[in-house]
Amino acid sequence: MDFRISDDARAVADLCRTFAATHLAPFARERDEQGRFDAAVVRQLGDAGILGGALPTDVGGRAWSKVAYALAMEELGAVDNSWRGFVTVQGSLVGLCLLDHGDATQRREHLPPLAAGTRIYAYALTEPSAGTDVAALSTRAVPDGDGWRISGEKHWITNGGAADFILVFATVDPALKHKGITGFLVRGDAPGLVRRPMEGSELGHRGSNHARLVFDGVRVGPSDVVGGVGKGFRVAMGGLEHGRLGVAAGAVGIQRACLDEAVAFAKSRRQFGQRIGDFQMIQKVLADMHANLEASRLLVMKAAALKDAGLPNQREVSTAKLFATDAAVRAADETILLLGSRGYTSLSPAGRMLRDAKGMQIYEGTSHVQRLIIARDLLGKDEG
Ligand SMILES: Cc1cc2nc3c(=O)[nH]c(=O)nc-3n(C[C@H](O)[C@H](O)[C@H](O)COP(=O)(O)OP(=O)(O)OC[C@H]3O[C@@H](n4cnc5c(N)ncnc54)[C@H](O)[C@@H]3O)c2cc1C
Structure with missing residues (x-):
């Protein structure tokens, strides 16, 4: 190796x-x-x-x-x-x-x-009543001449309010479950599409554009279909698998930034006549953050190297996303505590990192879902 x-x-x-x-x-x-x-x-x-x-x-x-x-x-x-x-x-x-x-x-x-x-561009899969359970999506693509008319609602769509084109997943027949799902490229300014900012203010990723999209008979033609009619589930899952590696790597970045900030502070802040980094309790925090950062990066690099080699990598990518995003949440949380009151203000990026890391545990498959993927791969099919 x-x-x-x-x-x-x-x-x-x-x-x-x-x-x-x-x-x-x-x-x-x-x-x-x-x-x-x-x-x-x-x-x-x-x-x-x-x-x-x-x-x-x-x-x-x-x-x-x-x-x-x-x-x-x-x-x-x-x-x-x-x-x-x-x-x-x-x-x-x-x-x-x-x-x-x-x-x-x-x-x-x-x-x-x-x-x-x-x-x-934006990727619109999630609906108010269909998040993890993608096959339950209810946005309909009803036949209309040689094409379809899309009606339904998506939410939490990153770039949704700004996108020139949106890859939208809709079903041509809900009875077919995942076999009815089809991907369509829809113009952001298509007649019948209304885009609104998400209600409330997001916990993190506040520099992003998240939108609620309401489709009311939006017309699409055969040339807008991506990957074939009824093949959209595979297209959607393929997209998430590509994205997961980036999320996991981003979570490594959060851990690195937090560790850098925590070490710098532990070296410069003095209490009781010494650097706070000389207290063993602070050393434990730093050492654990370092170990988690190294482990996360190795998991990400292993998953990436398997992808480069064209080898199976689904379990490895999920393991990397699960471990790295959970570790990023812990790293940001510990950094805020280690910085004391200085961590409890936007002058330190640690609070923003914590809020962003929570989102990274949720999108492109929650941490629960990554565990499901890993466990299913470990267990295989029930041969009994
Ligand atoms: C910052 C951000 C950006 C996003 N960007 C996009 C985007 O660009 N495009 C897009 O389509 N979506 C986007 N999403 C939506 C995101 O993909 C969904 O939030 C995510 O898939 C979870 O769906 P949900 O929120 O409906 O939760 P639900 O699916 O309702 O899940 C609720 C809880 O139940 C758990 N759960 C559900 N099913 C199971 C199960 N079988 N076993 C164990 N636990 C389970 C979940 O893990 C979760 O804890 C974004 C979300 C966020 C926060």
């Missing part, structure tokens, strides 16, 4: 670290406090080559390895998970879905602007 990172992958990490330091870090606190989605960043991500990082070069991408992609998401996640989340949704959930399941025309029409950041 070779633990060295290739020069190409390191260059990708360096690129993303510089991007995050220049375009994200100076504004992350303000965007979070104001709940502001700053669309100008999309083009900056495109110009830097980050949005299309995971895509092949013939569609404007950079053909990064999965290891490089994971390092990129760690760098963005260490600074701002609203924007790491944007890259995951646009680049992986939609971009890789279209690469895997789109036809030649869809790939040609959509992937170059997606990679360049000249268009914004």
Whole structure:
């Protein structure tokens, strides 16, 4: 086993670290406090080559390895998970879905602007009454001439209010359960589509754009179908599997940022005549955070390396997401305590990191769901 990172992958990490330091870090606190989605960043991500990082070069991408992609998401996640989340949704959930399941025309029409950041894309699966239970979705695609009319409601859709195109999952026949689900590319300004911000204010990812989408007879044609009629469940699950690696890597970034902040504070803050880092109780916290960070990163890198090698990786990706997001929540929580009152203010990013990490335990399959995936893989089919 070779633990060295290739020069190409390191260059990708360096690129993303510089991007995050220049375009994200100076504004992350303000965007979070104001709940502001700053669309100008999309083009900056495109110009830097980050949005299309995971895509092949013939569609404007950079053909990064999965290891490089994971390092990129760690760098963005260490600074701002609203924007790491944007890259995951646009680049992986939609971009890789279209690469895997789109036809030649869809790939040609959509992937170059997606990679360049000249268009914004969203992935709309979740509904008020169908979250984890995807097969229960009730958004209908009713036949209309050579196409369909979509009616129903989606919520919590990242980029939903800003997207030029939305990959929408609807059923052509609810009785068919998951075999009726079909993916459609819908224009953000399509007649019959109403987009509203989510009610309330989100706990985290406040620099993102989350929307409720109401479809009232939105017309789509045969050329808008992604992956075939009745094949949308596979398309949707494929998108989530691509995205999970980015979420897990982003959670590694959170742990790294928290550990850096905690160590710096433990070295500089003095109480009872000594550095607080010289108290064994503080040392335990730092050592545990370090061990969890290392374990999370190794899990992410193993999952990424399996993907690069074209080997089965579902259990490994779920293990990485489960472990890394749970550890990110603990790391941010411990950092706030370790910083004392200084951790209990937005001047420290730890509070934002904690709120973002909670979201990362929820989307692209909750921590409960990752455990289900892992356990089902361990147990296999009941042969009895
Ligand atoms: C910040 C953020 C961004 C999001 N972005 C998007 C997006 O871009 N597109 C999109 O389509 N969706 C998006 N979502 C929605 C997200 O995917 C769902 O919230 C998630 O799938 C869970 O669905 P739910 O919230 O309806 O919870 P539910 O499915 O109702 O689950 C409630 C609880 O029950 C548990 N549970 C459910 N079923 C089981 C089971 N079989 N076994 C054990 N426990 C179970 C869950 O783990 C959870 O704890 C986003 C959510 C957030 C928070």
